[in-house]
């Protein structure tokens with residue numbers, strides 16, 4: 001489901017991305033309200049073992065935007081809810097764990113690759 005909101009941002013685009021982002025949050029808030037539940041790691045679990053901590057009702061502005069774009073007419077186009085499924089806090093902690101994991105996996109990896117082409 002794509003929500004189309006007629007807000008002309010032509011000319012301002014790229015100069016003031018913060019306000020474009022805020023326009024998206026306002027459009028999303030009109031559609032789903034000011035908060036969204038973050039269930040990260042509580043349903044099927046996550047490969048990183050990271051789980052959302054604390055209150056799962058999170059302000060929408062704590063979610064990174066996803067599927068938000070501006071078309072050639074300057075119309076805001078929102079695909080899906082317009083928000084990533086998990087909040088910024090989970091995103092940061094998940095990224096850190098993934099970074100640690102991939103660093104371990106890659107220890108000596110390049111040499112191994114060179115010696116065993």
Ligand SMILES: [Zn+2]
Pocket residue numbers: 038039040051052053086087088089090091
């Ligand atoms: Zn979360």
